[in-house]
Amino acid sequence: MFNWILKTIVGSKNQRELRRIQPVIRQINEIEQTLSELSDEALRAKTSAWKQELSAVSDPNVLAARLEEILPEAFAVVKQGARRLTERQHSFTVCDQPMTWAMVHFDVQLIGGVVLHRGRIAEMATGEGKTLVATAPVYLNALTGRGVHVVTVNDYLARRDAEWMGQLYAFLGLTVGIIQHDQPPEIRRAQYECDIAYGTNSEFGFDYLRDNGMATSRDQQVQRSHYYAIVDEVDSILVDEARTPLIISGPSTISTHQYDRFKPLVEQLVRNQTMLCNRLSTEAKELYEAGKKDEAGRVIFKLKLGQPRNKGLARMMEDPDLRKLIDKAELEFYKDTDGKAALVDLKEELFFTIEERQHDADLTLKGRDFLKPDDPDAFVLPDLLTEFADIENKPGLTDAEKAHQKAARQQYCDAQAERIHNISQLLKAYCLYEKDVEYVVEDNKVIIVDTFTGRKMPGRRWSDGLHQAVEAKEGVQIDRETQTLATITIQNYFRLYEKLAGMTGTAETEANEFHDIYRLDVNVIPTNRPVRRLDENDRIYKTRREKYHAVIEAIKGAHGKGQPVLVGTASVESSELLSRMLKLQKIPHTVLNAKYHMQEAEIVARAGLRGSVTISTNMAGRGTDIKLGEGIAEDGGLYVIGTERHESRRIDRQLRGRCARQGDPGLSRFYVSFEDDLMRNFGASDRMTRIMETFGLKEGEELEHPWLNKSVETAQKRVEQRNYMIRRRTLEFDDVMNQQREVIYGYRQEVMDSENPRELVFEVIDEMVPKKVAEYLEQTDSDEPDRAGLLNWVNTTFPLGLSAKKAALDTRSVEENGAWLVQIIRDAYNRKASMEHAEALRGLERFVILNAVDRLWQEHLYAMDGLREAVYLRAFAQKDPLVEYKNEAFSMFGDLMDSIKLEVLNNLFRSTTNLQAFENLLRSLPQSLIQADVPGLSRPQQAAPAPTRDAEP
Numbered sequence: 001m002f003n004w005i006l007k008t009i010v011g012s013k014n015q016r017e018l019r020r021i022q023p024v025i026r027q028i029n030e031i032e033q034t035l036s037e038l039s040d041e042a043l044r045a046k047t048s049a050w051k052q053e054l055s056a057v058s059d060p061n062v063l064a065a066r067l068e069e070i071l072p073e074a075f076a077v078v079k080q081g082a083r084r085l086t087e088r089q090h091s092f093t094v095c096d097q098p099m100t101w102a103m104v105h106f107d108v109q110l111i112g113g114v115v116l117h118r119g120r121i122a123e124m125a126t127g128e129g130k131t132l133v134a135t136a137p138v139y140l141n142a143l144t145g146r147g148v149h150v151v152t153v154n155d156y157l158a159r160r161d162a163e164w165m166g167q168l169y170a171f172l173g174l175t176v177g178i179i180q181h182d183q184p185p186e187i188r189r190a191q192y193e194c195d196i197a198y199g200t201n202s203e204f205g206f207d208y209l210r211d212n213g214m215a216t217s218r219d220q221q222v223q224r225s226h227y228y229a230i231v232d233e234v235d236s237i238l239v240d241e242a243r244t245p246l247i248i249s250g251p252s253t254i255s256t257h258q259y260d261r262f263k264p265l266v267e268q269l270v271r272n273q274t275m276l277c278n279r280l281s282t283e284a285k286e287l288y289e290a291g292k293k294d295e296a297g298r299v300i301f302k303l304k305l306g307q308p309r310n311k312g313l314a315r316m317m318e319d320p321d322l323r324k325l326i327d328k329a330e331l332e333f334y335k336d337t338d339g340k341a342a343l344v345d346l347k348e349e350l351f352f353t354i355e356e357r358q359h360d361a362d363l364t365l366k367g368r369d370f371l372k373p374d375d376p377d378a379f380v381l382p383d384l385l386t387e388f389a390d391i392e393n394k395p396g397l398t399d400a401e402k403a404h405q406k407a408a409r410q411q412y413c414d415a416q417a418e419r420i421h422n423i424s425q426l427l428k429a430y431c432l433y434e435k436d437v438e439y440v441v442e443d444n445k446v447i448i449v450d451t452f453t454g455r456k457m458p459g460r461r462w463s464d465g466l467h468q469a470v471e472a473k474e475g476v477q478i479d480r481e482t483q484t485l486a487t488i489t490i491q492n493y494f495r496l497y498e499k500l501a502g503m504t505g506t507a508e509t510e511a512n513e514f515h516d517i518y519r520l521d522v523n524v525i526p527t528n529r530p531v532r533r534l535d536e537n538d539r540i541y542k543t544r545r546e547k548y549h550a551v552i553e554a555i556k557g558a559h560g561k562g563q564p565v566l567v568g569t570a571s572v573e574s575s576e577l578l579s580r581m582l583k584l585q586k587i588p589h590t591v592l593n594a595k596y597h598m599q600e601a602e603i604v605a606r607a608g609l610r611g612s613v614t615i616s617t618n619m620a621g622r623g624t625d626i627k628l629g630e631g632i633a634e635d636g637g638l639y640v641i642g643t644e645r646h647e648s649r650r651i652d653r654q655l656r657g658r659c660a661r662q663g664d665p666g667l668s669r670f671y672v673s674f675e676d677d678l679m680r681n682f683g684a685s686d687r688m689t690r691i692m693e694t695f696g697l698k699e700g701e702e703l704e705h706p707w708l709n710k711s712v713e714t715a716q717k718r719v720e721q722r723n724y725m726i727r728r729r730t731l732e733f734d735d736v737m738n739q740q741r742e743v744i745y746g747y748r749q750e751v752m753d754s755e756n757p758r759e760l761v762f763e764v765i766d767e768m769v770p771k772k773v774a775e776y777l778e779q780t781d782s783d784e785p786d787r788a789g790l791l792n793w794v795n796t797t798f799p800l801g802l803s804a805k806k807a808a809l810d811t812r813s814v815e816e817n818g819a820w821l822v823q824i825i826r827d828a829y830n831r832k833a834s835m836e837h838a839e840a841l842r843g844l845e846r847f848v849i850l851n852a853v854d855r856l857w858q859e860h861l862y863a864m865d866g867l868r869e870a871v872y873l874r875a876f877a878q879k880d881p882l883v884e885y886k887n888e889a890f891s892m893f894g895d896l897m898d899s900i901k902l903e904v905l906n907n908l909f910r911s912t913t914n915l916q917a918f919e920n921l922l923r924s925l926p927q928s929l930i931q932a933d934v935p936g937l938s939r940p941q942q943a944a945p946a947p948t949r950d951a952e953p
């Protein structure tokens with residue numbers, strides 16, 4: 001076996017890296033042999049000795065070096081442990097199923113383990129035993145006592161893997177925790193306390209948000225560290241899932257949207273466009289039949305702009321001659337400036353245009369006119385900068401009047417922007433978001449379906465008001481009252497870890513992204529046995545209908561021979577279509593939609609048995625191994641059929657990888673039609689037209705050629721690139737937020753940890769009081785020092801009762817006044833403090849700060865959402881939205897920090913003067929507002945320590 005590995009190792013960088021690991025593997029195996037002499041106790045003693053030694057090391061570099069030193073022996077201990085469990089036929093239950101341990105690490109699994117330990121991604125094919133691969137690096141790193149996290153794609157797999165691998169960890173003397181969705185905080189904390197914790201990315205991420213954005217004392221936090229994480233199915237989590245951030249939302253106090261109001265109008269607009277497009281479709285046919293080909297081409301092109309999914313259009317696209325006409329018309333329009341001007345006119349004949357590829361819908365003048373016939377400016381934002389300058393230059397206005405006028409214009413502009421935004425989101429909701437494809441409606445809620453995986457994502461929401469727009473469209477209750485309380489992208493959560501590693505069957509195509517965003521390099525590990533899978537050429541059809549018929553025929557053929565078939569689909573919708581077709585043919589089959597992970601795992605596990613037909617969206621049953629039934633290997637193994645090429649090559653490879661595990665035979669083939677989304681939007685359509693012509697493709701006929709696979713792949717690469725750019729963009733925006741979040745969460749943590757929070761309170765006094773003093777007293781061109789104003793602020797914020805005479809502000813310089821006030825405020829506070837119960841006061845001080853931070857941070861998050869929308873509108877004014885966003889976010893954050901500190905000052909002296917009021921305040925903590933039904937969110941325990949009665953002076 002070792003020889004076979006060596007044979008495959010020649011040349012490339014990846015292979016050089018693997019070759020360098022070889023000596024380590026040899027060493028591990030040599031040590032492992034010597035370990036067989038030891039008793040179980042002696043083996044376990046190694047664990048405790050290392051743990052003791054390593055948990056005392058605090059310097060991360062020293063720690064890393066020492067781990068590298070003991071790696072061969074530690075890995076050998078793990079392998080020896082696995083051997084003993086195998087020899088004893090150790091039996092146990094996993095997810096209530098009986099099981100017997102029968103695995104000892106293969107060499108390739110040890111190589112994978114080394115790669116994981118070094119903070120990289122190990123690409124290992126499906127069925128290579130990645131679950132076991134993780135055990136060695138997990139064991140080694142858990143010896144530090146700092147907690148190792150293993151991240152899985154769903155709760156079921158977290159439990160399965162923890163209970164399964166937990167046998168080995170327990171044998172070696174380590175503890176394993178399992179994080180599950182519905183656990184209360186105390187249980188979670190106990191899981192995190194274990195040496196190793198298994199859980200899903202959202203559970204880990206939401207725990208982080210709750211710990212740092214909501215907990216008000218140390219003992220409410222559940223996580224203890226972000227030291228080392230191994231992410232299983234890393235592409236699914238760090239790439240696919242990373243497209244929607246984790247959001248904890250709660251009721252919002254502010255609501256401005258008007259989706260309900262605009263819905264009937266937009267609905268009418270969409271109806272008008274549909275009627276218009278149906279007319280265009282008829283017109284095009286007539287022109288074509290009358291021989292006016294060029295005109296026909298232009299009309300069809302217009303139809304395509306207005307309704308890319310029009311049925312008549314789809315039929316016309318089947319005809320290569322007509323396709324050529326459209327391409328020609330399109331080319332004419334993009335050729336030169338005249339053409340482009342003509343294109344603008346052409347668009348104006350529609351109510352709006354749709355860019356399926358960009359996921360964009362754009363109102364035309366005609367459309368705007370329909371919506372607001374009497375108001376030409378209804379969809380134009382006022383030029384605020386010029387208007388402000390004009391107001392500034394208007395003679396005879398006081399400053400207050402100017403400010404008032406500006407505010408009025410600003411308000412008008414905001415309302416205008418909101419309307420434009422609402423309407424454009426509604427338009428998208430109607431034209432680009434299809435029910436049962438992009439989302440489903442359940443229990444009066446719109447639930448997003450991940451189009452990559454077919455998985456429902458309850459609790460996630462589209463941002464930017466799109467979700468509300470879809471809710472309005474479906475007539476379900478619009479969640480107007482939600483706002484973001486805490487949010488983080490998956491990317492930024494996983495960047496918290498000191499060391500990150502991942503494993504999957506398919507990482508190579510996304511290697512760039514892993515490198516750029518996570519600093520993760522990919523190593524491709526050879527399989528334990530040579531791969532015997534046959535990947536056949538794609539079969540290409542003109543229409544979906546023909547394609548599905550061919551798929552059914554293929555299933556029938558295999559099923560007739562008893563060969564098991566796994567059919568992969570890109571959406572729930574096409575799974576159901578295929579299932580109906582199979583029912584007509586009376587072929588028994590099972591459908592999986594990634595809804596019930598555990599039952600699915602059981603079904604998928606049986607997908608390799610004789611005669612079984614399984615239809616599955618590409619996420620369903622991921623992580624479960626398909627074992628072949630008796631005699632299946634001799635008959636060619638599992639047959640995997642893909643019914644559509646996915647946007648991403650990686651997802652296709654994942655599907656192919658479901659067959660031919662561990663050297664089994666297997667067969668895979670994709671069926672494609674020119675009507676598939678991928679082909680319509682990204683398959684260079686002129687090329688497809690030429691192919692159809694060259695081969696004279698007729699009804700029911702198919703194409704098959706290696707270079708056709710290539711052109712499909714080219715289309716995929718194009719989409720991958722684009723999707724990556726989108727994810728990067730999201731991340732660039734989140735990075736701004738991330739820095740702010742780090743500051744806020746860091747400060748919160750400091751407050752929670754502080755033994756003497758009064759120092760923090762004094763820091764605020766020291767900073768803000770002189771700042772305020774300067775604000776009131778510093779001489780500027782126009783302003784006189786405003787002593788009365790300052791005195792008023794001081795007296796309404798602090799219980800000092802200063803009279804103008806006593807304060808005598810005019811006898812000191814600005815700086816002296818600042819220092820003097822700081823001193824008397826500190827004295828007053830100390831005097832007050834001396835009358836309070838010391839411990840209760842500390843709790844109170846922490847609470848005053850945290851309360852200010854949380855309330856204002858959440859308001860800030862809301863404002864940042866608004867800012868994001870606003871800068872997109874500015875993009876029309878040729879400004880880079882990201883730059884605008886950064887600048888404005890920076891200044892908003894400065895304001896936020898000031899507001900937080902001022903609020904602290906405001907509440908400082910008020911907090912205990914009235915105990916009843918304080919207790920009310922406690923009860924009105926933001927936590928108590930959080931919706932209980934947000935997934936991953938259980939209500940935190942009561943927050944700050946309530947002061948005891950004897951706190952009363």
Ligand code: ADP
Binds near residue numbers: 104
């Ligand atoms: P992957 O996650 O790589 O797709 P799994 O971890 O689900 O693979 O393992 C696939 C199957 O291979 C499991 O049934 C497991 O028991 C088996 N297996 C893994 N490693 C070994 C081994 N060293 N020896 C024997 N069987 C193994």
Ligand code: MG
Binds near residue numbers: 131232623
């Ligand atoms: Mg797996």
